[in-house]
Amino acid sequence: MSKNTRPLSAVLLVHCADRKGLVALITDFLYKNQGNILYLDQHVDAERGVFFMRIEWEMSGFALPRNSVKAVFKSEIADRLDLDFSIHFTDERPGIAIFVSKLPHCLYDLLSSSRSGHWPAEVRLVISNHETLRPVAESFNIPFHHIPVTKESKAEAEKKQLKLLKELDIELIVLARYMQIVSQGFISNYVNKIINIHHSFLPAFPGARPYHSAFERGVKIIGATSHYVTAELDAGPIIEQDIVRVTHRDSVSELVRKGRELEKTVLTRALWNHINRKVLVYDNRTIVFE
Amino acid sequence: MSKNTRPLSAVLLVHCADRKGLVALITDFLYKNQGNILYLDQHVDAERGVFFMRIEWEMSGFALPRNSVKAVFKSEIADRLDLDFSIHFTDERPGIAIFVSKLPHCLYDLLSSSRSGHWPAEVRLVISNHETLRPVAESFNIPFHHIPVTKESKAEAEKKQLKLLKELDIELIVLARYMQIVSQGFISNYVNKIINIHHSFLPAFPGARPYHSAFERGVKIIGATSHYVTAELDAGPIIEQDIVRVTHRDSVSELVRKGRELEKTVLTRALWNHINRKVLVYDNRTIVFE
Amino acid sequence: MSKNTRPLSAVLLVHCADRKGLVALITDFLYKNQGNILYLDQHVDAERGVFFMRIEWEMSGFALPRNSVKAVFKSEIADRLDLDFSIHFTDERPGIAIFVSKLPHCLYDLLSSSRSGHWPAEVRLVISNHETLRPVAESFNIPFHHIPVTKESKAEAEKKQLKLLKELDIELIVLARYMQIVSQGFISNYVNKIINIHHSFLPAFPGARPYHSAFERGVKIIGATSHYVTAELDAGPIIEQDIVRVTHRDSVSELVRKGRELEKTVLTRALWNHINRKVLVYDNRTIVFE
């Protein structure tokens, strides 16, 4: 089950205006080049007239060398059909940065999963507005950067963060219970590349203290939601949600405890789908090819 | 498993200001009268300082005759301790009225469950603002009353409804996808005795067309919520909720289809708990002693 | 949302030995004939080397007339590629027979869902070894046939059943808590066309009285399983499963009550997937293209 033993494959993600023949034309391209398709997932948003596809094929035996696949696909197919596309290879290990504040549960879960789960990605740094979780990051040998954030220093802090992210070639940011609102300017550098975990079943209970609100409302189920961060708070495209039952016996602190287990699970699942190139975003909604 | 073969028992529901000795004093009353406790559930809302209890005990061998239990408990215990209480017997079959509009799924489910499920309750009539579901009610031999409701006729219609409810000694009203808002005046006759099914995971998506809103928001889970009806729309005490997973593949009509299965389940569970005297309401929240 | 307003489409189900180019060759066939693909789902069982696909495309604008689609696809594609395939049209209403004994909950749920759910199928008869549920079937205007089954009469009874099924052109049989074991000879007439609901989370608790066994074992979750019937009891390909939580408070009769809600949901979901041509069977497992 080691990552290294999985044969190399390529993943193509596509979206474009829907029309006849898209699947035929794209799969024909692979067929002509001796590509063996492992997975093909396709979706048409009939209302908006948009076509989405994910294809994964084996590189072993494929006629095009790895470093020319993109260019050839672009000139032969994508330009002709006006496709929006990306191509990834399954041995890539894109860089991840995790942002945290003081709560350790998601950080521990991400770091331990990233180690044992054969992730096609690499956690390269942890950034926090507090020193609290430095020992956790360091016990996993992950560099930890403490960048305090106040109202006044926020712009400066984000500049420092972006510099670090660039230096380490970070592709994806995970907000693992990072208790700060990220500015629109910062987000524009990582569109659909910042994943947050919100501790409620969105759109119920956005904003602060959702467990308190859930308790007050007397719900019988609490949830957690992982979504891409957009300018509007807690309103970005949802990648994954899950729930757990609660009862009148559960105090707020019990909701917090039960919810934390859920936050870990939901964030890890969302991240897994993202790093395996299974998520497409369109019009503030996700297509998740599980 | 026939209802008739279950031995008769009594159910006491209590709430009052919390203080020491409540359980001891109440259970001692039962003990002195030879009561064999079958179930005892108790809850303290520490924040509000309120005590809740449900006790069920066998009437066989109980020293007090059925028709004097309430009076004796009141004078010996409840008045002394300033308890808010009710006592029910498990052979009672309180009358239920089901309000519907045009959608049959919840009505079918309630009527078939009420028949096969050994319910300690009796559906005595179906009221609708449309003729559509008359054949369904009549196939179960339940009287069906068509009472049209328009903006102008609403007050008059509710008067007619209340008259029917009184004539048939109805204790509980179930709004089984009844597409009308019930007036505050009407509700005041049935406080915590009108159960609604709302087709979303409240407080997300209150009001009309929640499946459309869920689709627009791109949620990965949809829900249904059964609650007591209060003056504020979709904001009453929640009795039961449940959810089902959806994906980007699900169109609005698929959400509707999946949701209907859920609505049936959630409404039936809520109703079951109510008619088995397992629900207490306090401060817009429910205590459900499952 | 009425069935009639959905535009006509065709569904192709395929399985065959996996090799390169299958998707390209098949989708190219549709493209050349002006077919607009609505859904395409594909799966490769890598271990067994088997390819599975479901494609749904619009018939409006398709170059081949409906009555020649199968023949042309067969000669141009299927024979050449040695495909195992079937083609269905979404306005077909294949005939269903429901087999029951005495328990009404699944029968009610199927009949009411089949009415309100815009099913692409038609319940044409109910067969039972008891008279008990005749009124239920007849309240839905579905013919009911009482065919008693004893050890001695079983062969004769199955002969009568098969005669009825043939007369009414039944394609699919649903065992809705039919408390009889169907003979291998009978099954051979309806391979992967008999759907059963088993009241446990298979493979746990096969056979009779699973709720009693679940209670004895002290499980915290009970389940229901819908599967195709094969010669080996409760061991056929699983189509759908779901579960509900239980506690130490739940007596066997509470498990039965909770389980019945589940049986209805699980059976209806399995059936929905089957009649929408979303299920393929291979090597005692199902591919469900949801």
Add this chain to the structure above:
Amino acid sequence: MSKNTRPLSAVLLVHCADRKGLVALITDFLYKNQGNILYLDQHVDAERGVFFMRIEWEMSGFALPRNSVKAVFKSEIADRLDLDFSIHFTDERPGIAIFVSKLPHCLYDLLSSSRSGHWPAEVRLVISNHETLRPVAESFNIPFHHIPVTKESKAEAEKKQLKLLKELDIELIVLARYMQIVSQGFISNYVNKIINIHHSFLPAFPGARPYHSAFERGVKIIGATSHYVTAELDAGPIIEQDIVRVTHRDSVSELVRKGRELEKTVLTRALWNHINRKVLVYDNRTIVFE
């Protein structure tokens, strides 16, 4: 929410032959001693005639000093009524040992939860038959003991283990994917005090390689089960179970990945209930007073 700020309370667990007056007599004892009941849970196993109760009350204001509560309760109540009972205080921090082999996911989750979750318990050592997870334990400053186990050395190894457990006053053992069968002799030292996590929905798929078996059977849901260890393999009293949906797309390694998330959650929940003294065991089943 810090553990230290919760006021001290006492927990009484009782089981005995059911009879009239038990609740009254026991709660009266607390009332007479000025005990303020926080939680009372009671259950009667009607079939077996056994009574179970858990009461938690505040020690602040209680008339009996902490060190005499047990003795007084024993002489005044338990001996008279022939109760099987235990009394715990919420500031106790019983010692836990975690047994592991090579898989780190449960160990990480337990150690990080034990730190952030305000557990009323203390992980005092990790024992393993391999060196693999030493760095994990040591990064949490938990002593790690490598005790290899072979068929020949097993008796000797268990002796070493027991010696360590005794030295550190271990009350509870957690088998966190410990790939060894524990001998009956070992178990007899820790009856209902060894918690295992099994990676299937028991009683389905006991023994080795349950994910492979689940894949072979083609189930649509996989599960995890936490139970007390008894002499019969995977047949002990179940404390907690949960499930996750899978599809035909999930390979065995995907089942393993999804299942590991579940194993963590289920084991942590079971452990939480045990260390909060919410679990009673009787006749190979658990009563869990959640």
